[in-house]
Amino acid sequence: MGEFFSNVSRYPKYLITIILGVFASFLDPLIRRSKNPITAISLVGAFISGFFTLFFVVRGMVFPSSLL
Structure with missing residues (x-):
C-alpha cells in the first residue's frame, strides 16, 4: 500500500512538468519572433x-x- 501512495504522490509533479513544458514550447517561438x-x-x-x-x-x- 505504501508503494501505491508513493506513486500517487508523483502525479502532481508530472502535471506541473507537463504544464510548464507546454508553456515553454508555446512561448519559445513567440519570444524568437518578438x-x-x-x-x-x-x-x-x-x-x-x-x-x-x-x-x-x-x-x-x-x-x-x-x-x-
Missing part, C-alpha cells in the same frame, strides 16, 4: 486583447446582471 518590432507590438496587442476577452467573459459569467 525581435521584429512590428511582430512584438502585435504580440503585445494579442495578449492584451486576450486578457480583456477573458476578463469580460468571466465577469459576464459571474455577474450576469451587471451587463444591463
